[in-house]
Amino acid sequence: MRIKEEIKNIKPYFIDEKSVRFKLDANESPYDLPDDIKEEMLSVLKDININRYPDPSCKSLRKLISKMEEVEENQIIFGNGSDELIYLLLMCIREGALVTYPEPGFSMYSLSGKIFGKELIPYKLSEIDFSVDADSFDKVMNREPYLCFIANPNNPTGNCFPDDILIKYLDNENTIFVSDEAYSAFSGHSLVKMVKTHKNLLIMKTLSKIGFASIRLGYLIGNRELIKEIEKVRLPYNINSFSQKIAEFYFKNIDLVNRYVSDIIKERERIYKELKSRGVFTLPSLANFITFKVEKNGFYDYLVNNGVLIKDLFPSFGMKNYYRFTIGKKEENDFFMKLLLKFMEEE
């Protein structure tokens, strides 16, 4: 069997499946739907014909998203999470094509790029404050990558890509720019308005970080001509009937979701201040997580032993002694802070 070498050499995506009391590693929202709203949601699902294929074009959902994002219905393409959208984009460009993305950044950019046999050259973020290194970005952009991921904000560093740096390159239509806005609900910053004037700009969004990770619903927004091409590689029934209905239901409860989002932002600011005041090296964050550094070894294990799971940024991102903490509910955040302080005080 002649499996590609690229595949044989791949180290699979790592998911930490430890069972703990407080799961604060995966940038999920801490808020499940309240029972009464969940009941209402289930009653909506009753209308689904289990035996029938899903609507291949997600018509009802498309209408809702088009209205919310203020774009035409044919400017949207749906994916089984952002993950699938990254696959679709890579499928649209030739083998060996140059792809660039931030480093450190979401590991699916490079992992997927490897799988599809692309030439991968990341642009580096500064080692001091993880801001975009303009020189590193300039160097790779001069090679005219086919695909350039920018993250607004970036995982795991929490910062947005500076608009003024982007603007300088956006006119080169040889490159498709993807603004990954998975966490944009927490930053309030989106490039979606620029889609009108730049037909090589795509906005990538997902419901996963704002309370709907279970249904796997992502979407791309872009110029209709580009969307039409990507649409050709989308599997016709990639969004199942349940995900469609629940995503539609989300739009009916958008006020509730927005309230949760602003609670998370408030908690993020509170924890950020507290970490800073305790002298912890902490990155400012526009997302639903905070990345910080603990020089003393063993912090991850210490937390796990105390029932808290966070993300150790060394294995996946090469960031030694850095950790990413997903903002949870107040009591979760307090519990985490208490453990952190205790760990730092102990000899």
Added chain:
Amino acid sequence: MRIKEEIKNIKPYFIDEKSVRFKLDANESPYDLPDDIKEEMLSVLKDININRYPDPSCKSLRKLISKMEEVEENQIIFGNGSDELIYLLLMCIREGALVTYPEPGFSMYSLSGKIFGKELIPYKLSEIDFSVDADSFDKVMNREPYLCFIANPNNPTGNCFPDDILIKYLDNENTIFVSDEAYSAFSGHSLVKMVKTHKNLLIMKTLSKIGFASIRLGYLIGNRELIKEIEKVRLPYNINSFSQKIAEFYFKNIDLVNRYVSDIIKERERIYKELKSRGVFTLPSLANFITFKVEKNGFYDYLVNNGVLIKDLFPSFGMKNYYRFTIGKKEENDFFMKLLLKFMEEE
């Protein structure tokens, strides 16, 4: 923007979205779950944490399928329908690799193959009775394709791939053989037992034809070493929490599903006999559909105008004057037969 030429030239997969009284075109089961069972299913969904990612390895579902199929848990890989599994397989082999599949056959083999830039050489089915043409198969197998799809039974011809022809080639491990058993519940024929002795054989199944098209759940069974490689290109969260729970629920109601399957088989045999007795050229079928020929033009439109949607096999399969009729409930089948007879009698 440098979209691949392969993609630019693609004609998208066609889905007939006409709204009709009787939808008998997509090989879905006509049976939705009864209300009381659906209620029970919804109550199971209550346990899902909407805000959390799905179980990336589908542990509970995996246990159930491993037991049913009598294979180890690490011999299974899940897909967002068979469609996604075809993508994953194509991703594992190099660009330009030779891929073969039956013609006429499921259009996703060739469409996906085109998207991934493979060399596509179908093996032809006989023009008389659509049996596998041993010479055509021999010719392509001598070129040692990387991937060979065989369908058990085949869509849209309803026949199985002859075991004795397959056996002659199966020892060549340069080829991965995929037995597409999407319709095997209706044929009672599966190659799953041969996976033990042939590590280059994969079995592809789906719940879509037996009443669960809405959830998009397919799986591959094969040797654990091969499955391990394919697993590397599977998106970690490709099966969402709702699909997992509902698929698990299916296994609790397998007796009901089996009853529906045997009702469909009975109806298939009844309609087949009736078509034959009326002199309609009809292919024997081991699936949940019947393919037949109506020489007089205009049959598809005539049915649509009377509220019945079936599949015209000319646009997608090049089979002029052939139609594929999905077995429905008795009243649907009777209604269809009445229209067919009326159409044939009219001048």
